[in-house]
Amino acid sequence: MSGLSKKRVLLIIGGGIAAYKTLDLIRRLREKGIAVRAVMTAAAQHFATPLSVASLSGEKVFTDLFSLTDEAAIGHIELSREADLIVVAPATADLLAKMAHGLANDLASTLLLATDKKILVAPAMNLRMWLAAPTVRNVATLRADGVIFSGPGDGDMACGEYGPGRMSEPLEILAAIEAALTGDTVLPLPAYPRADAAVAGALDGRRVVVTSGPTHEPIDPVRYIANRSSGKQGHAIAAAAQAAGASVTLVSGPVALADPAGVTTVHVETADEMRRAVEAALPADIFIGAAAVADWRTAETAPEKLKKAAGAEQSLTLVQNPDILAAIGWRDRDRPALVVGFAAETESLIEHAQKKRLAKGCDLIVANNVGRGSNVFGGEMNEVTLIAADGSERWPSLSKKEVATKLIARLARQLNEARI
Numbered sequence: 576m577s578g579l580s581k582k583r584v585l586l587i588i589g590g591g592i593a594a595y596k597t598l599d600l601i602r603r604l605r606e607k608g609i610a611v612r613a614v615m616t617a618a619a620q621h622f623a624t625p626l627s628v629a630s631l632s633g634e635k636v637f638t639d640l641f642s643l644t645d646e647a648a649i650g651h652i653e654l655s656r657e658a659d660l661i662v663v664a665p666a667t668a669d670l671l672a673k674m675a676h677g678l679a680n681d682l683a684s685t686l687l688l689a690t691d692k693k694i695l696v697a698p699a700m701n702l703r704m705w706l707a708a709p710t711v712r713n714v715a716t717l718r719a720d721g722v723i724f725s726g727p728g729d730g731d732m733a734c735g736e737y738g739p740g741r742m743s744e745p746l747e748i749l750a751a752i753e754a755a756l757t758g759d760t761v762l763p764l765p766a767y768p769r770a771d772a773a774v775a776g777a778l779d780g781r782r783v784v785v786t787s788g789p790t791h792e793p794i795d796p797v798r799y800i801a802n803r804s805s806g807k808q809g810h811a812i813a814a815a816a817q818a819a820g821a822s823v824t825l826v827s828g829p830v831a832l833a834d835p836a837g838v839t840t841v842h843v844e845t846a847d848e849m850r851r852a853v854e855a856a857l858p859a860d861i862f863i864g865a866a867a868v869a870d871w872r873t874a875e876t877a878p879e880k881l882k883k884a885a886g887a888e889q890s891l892t893l894v895q896n897p898d899i900l901a902a903i904g905w906r907d908r909d910r911p912a913l914v915v916g917f918a919a920e921t922e923s924l925i926e927h928a929q930k931k932r933l934a935k936g937c938d939l940i941v942a943n944n945v946g947r948g949s950n951v952f953g954g955e956m957n958e959v960t961l962i963a964a965d966g967s968e969r970w971p972s973l974s975k976k977e978v979a980t981k982l983i984a985r986l987a988r989q990l991n992e993a994r995i
């Protein structure tokens with residue numbers, strides 16, 4: 576079991592339809608060995624029953640600020656302090672407003688005001704409520720107070736509309752809780768209102784160069800060395816950067832994907848061609864090396880098709896290809912302000928990726944586990960950990976498109992906040 580098995584979470588359940596997902600969250604926290612004590616607001620009890628919450632958490636559920644029996648058994652101040660982390664899910668507009676203003680007129684809001692522990696919220700509300708000026712102000716206040724946000728995401732709403740305000744999925748909240756409990760949330764989680772949806776315009780006037788796909792290194796006129804990269808992640812990143820307003824050059828190895836609309840796509844075969852195309856596309860504000868560049872090429876390409884002699888072994892002499900990412904990361908002149916690499920690893924993910932970041936002079940490495948069973952190559956989903964100089968941030972399993980949007984939102988924020 577993980578080092579989380581002795582941790583305690585105080586879970587405050589607000590009144591929203593998303594409360595049903597919170598039941599799943601409790602189950603998943605318990606699976607990790609994390610103890611969960613739940614508090615429900617009056618409104619929450621319309622969406623989930625204290626009995627179901629108690630059965631799943633295995634602990635008494637607290638609902639009433641003025642319960643003499645509860646207060647005698649465990650005072651509300653103690654309840655707010657004994658946990659390692661306070662989680663509010665779903666965090667309604669009303670709860671966020673109370674938190675931002677320090678109101679304490681029921682058990683949930685009193686605990687939130689009285690706690691000395693970190694608070695993580697998973698907002699859930701109608702998109703107009705999420706985008707309403709008071710909520711935007713409250714979210715900014717809470718962020719400044721150090722409250723950690725998980726979501727909300729975009730999606731279909733119970734009310735029939737589509738947009739931001741949908742509560743993060745239990746696994747996403749779980750990942751945020753684990754990160755908060757283990758203290759490795761050094762990088763801020765996306766927490767601005769509409770963070771991931773609102774990248775439109777975030778890269779206006781910026782230039783972005785992305786590499787994608789595999790490279791093919793010829794052996795002879797009909798054979799080549801290749802790898803399993805599909806290019807889906809790199810192409811999604813180029814499309815997301817374009818959607819954010821950037822002028823994008825995508826340097827792509829051979830893939831079975833359409834060129835993303837509005838992106839200048841340069842098609843190459845070999846690592847050497849990729850290197851030259853990248854250099855020709857500079858200068859840029861951001862370089863993202865998502866290609867699975869072949870590490871080796873044959874020392875010589877046979878001019879004619881190699882013929883086999885019956886039963887004889889054939890050997891190939893391989894020489895190393897140029898490292899495109901390292902060349903960009905260590906450039907003296909015209910180095911892009913942000914250089915981002917990927918690290919495909921099958922073991923010791925974080926350790927190897929950290930070393931890669933330093934060795935290749937990158938600002939950020941997006942590390943993913945491509946070990947057996949991960950299904951990253953060619954698949955639709957990706958589970959990545961972002962590694963920067965000041966810490967790491969683990970993202971839950973997301974579609975490659977979502978990874979691309981979140982990554983671009985994050986890079987845009989970094990560029991804009993640093994006023995580079």
Ligand code: CTP
Nearest residue numbers: 864865866868896897898899900916917918919
């Ligand atoms: N990369 C590159 N040029 C190369 C090799 C890799 O630009 N010749 C870039 C990739 O695009 C990726 C990063 O370097 O962003 C890491 O690629 P990866 O294959 O994980 O690492 P390698 O450097 O090849 O190291 P190893 O294979 O030993 O793990």
